[in-house]
Amino acid sequence: MKKGKILLNISNLNDIEKYKKLGISNFLFPLKDYSIGYTSFTLEEISNFGCECYILANRLLKDTEIDEFLKLNIPKNIKGFIIEDTGLYYALKDKEYELINFQNHLNNNYITINYWLKYFTSVVISTDITSEEIEKILKESSKPLILNTVGYPMIMYSRRHLVSNFYKNLKEPVRSKEDVVIPNTELSFKFVESEYGTVAFDKKIIDLRQFAKTVDESKIKFFLFNTEFMVFETVEQLIKGNTIENSTTGFLDKKTIYKVGDI
């Protein structure tokens, strides 16, 4: 995996220079008020970064929020946007930015991905599918794609304030994060709430680096490294190709069941 193909999201501005020294040159900044589940940054902070970078806007949006987005003074160093909402795509489609489709959990087959590639520069492939499915998608895709390679997977996105509501109901001090387990299983999730809703993450890091070594890099635009909840030292190990603890290959070798009758 060429380091030049790693796209790394920033969760701590102090780490940028350290990542650069490790050979990383592509950076992704979650945008304040338009992203969810990530440490986010203002346009001023992103502008101060100076180098070309991408912005993550992964929220589902109302018209009034897109109206506000269109009033933003986008810095010149923004190369493109990685977005979830089709309406935001529609609002930006005639501007000179790379637009990348990141509809989490929905980009699971090559026809859907090629459909989006008629409109977008690239598409982020779902992490909910097997290695065979990803290989087929890469083989059939009409443009290079983004492989969600490393990170805690976001597995649920709600507009509700699930954590604070829970504690308001108990009349206890409100929290914005909650770590939970499913009793009698080894499964544990992290719920993170913001003004814009609640997301849940699996508490194991998805690590597809070994698989990434086997794919045709000409079909890859970026290997996405999501560093949220990780300390620099962990990310450093990931970039250097070392093994890390608490990781999984997710659904790479584990096909999900289509219907209950299939069990």
Add this chain to the structure above:
Amino acid sequence: MIELLSPAGDMERLKFAYLYGADAVYLGGTSFGLRANATNFDDEELKTAVEYAHNLKKKVYVTVNIVFHNEDLDGLCEYLKFLSSIGVDAVIVSDPLVISTIKKENIDLEIHLSTQASTLNSRAVKFYMNEGVKRIVLAREASREDIKRIKKETGVDLECFIQGAMCTSFSGRCVLSNYATNRDSNRGGCAQVCRWIFKNDENRDFTIMPKDLNMITNIQSMIEDGVNSFKIEGRMRSIYYIATVLHTYKKIIDKIMTNSLSDEYIKYAENIINRVANRESVSQFYDALPTENEQYYSGRKEESNQDFLGLILDYKDQMATIEVRNYFKIGDRVQIFGPTMKTQEFTIEKIYDNEGNDIDLCNHPKEIIKIPVPFECEINSMMRTKVFDIFTEI
């Protein structure tokens, strides 16, 4: 045209839906639909369902709304052509590959965009209208202001959920089921993990489950704001649930159209709906973001009731022939409601078994009995326990 849109998990539910006021039903075939647990319709049943609906001048929409994997692509084109050939009125889709297949193959099918696409703004609607989508089923997170703006800016045919269970997350943006059970939530296998009880790091219960949706109080404003189709959730619900919910909402819509809806009737309708749903229901996102009052906290508070006492199979000479559904006895005060009849109540004074013998009570579901009823009953009307006084028009 205001459309009342009902779920239909099988042919029996479909017939009761139309009987009790549905203008259209949505249903799934045996493939490509998100309710894998429902009985659903095989190809022959789909054909029968469409013929049945069209004879009544009603509509059938077929869900083709899974999120497809590569392996699911085989047979899709043929299935869509089949749906076109039998004259289904629209397909409800979420994955754009279905849209592209319909366009590429020039298949004559109207396309409705599923709530799984989580559409919240007019720009997304314009994108999909350009792709040939005729109707948008809005995200359940859409507020009144969102609905008004989308209608104003696009004029698109809008469908909104008005009753039933809610996802905790944006529809489609959740794979808790995949992680917890390996069952694919976006391909019909959702295990409803959001309704489980978790343990937090203090070993205390933690839950995230929402109450149901209920838009009884908002139907008038939704009509004013341009919503065209009012959708009820629940393809796996009973005929009693479907009949009661449709009967109630149909009356609400009729009263709005005749300018005769009163606050008292709305209150009565809310009581009926809350009773049949077994779960508390609220307006959710329509006026404001859900608060702590729109969630459940210590498990699903389902109070299962046995209100549905029997189905009226026949009525002749003041004697109703009834298929028993739940326990009742002589002396019980009951109500009968039907598709067009006035809801009325009476006290059971006599019960006869299938051979004409006097009996005191009924406790065998599906048993056929006869009861003297002092008013005319429609076939397929339903007898229920009297819980509330019948609403009396002033």
